[in-house]
Amino acid sequence: MSMHREQSCPECGETTGFTRVASTNVNLGRKIKWRCDDCGFTTVQIGDVIDTATA
Template identity: 50%
Template sequence: MSQELEHECPECGVKTFYRAASTTLHLGKKVKWHCPDCEYGFVQINDIDSSAA
């Protein structure tokens, strides 16, 4: 999995997010992503992310 991801930040617009952490759970691969310019971050588990909630 890559270390960078293009994603929409609600404060900064489209940015390159950086992987802050990752682990494997019984649900699949969990990855935490963070915007480099603000404190916004989201969690992604198997292509489903918390930013859509």
């Protein structure tokens, strides 16, 4: 899996580069934390769902 991806950042208000900072396995699937390269905002992805409200 890539360590870097492009996604929408609610803090920057645009699509920016995110770097993977953590990855753990939970019962819903793989949980991955991403951090915005520009502002440091973090998002949590569980499976294919990205939750921007939880860090």
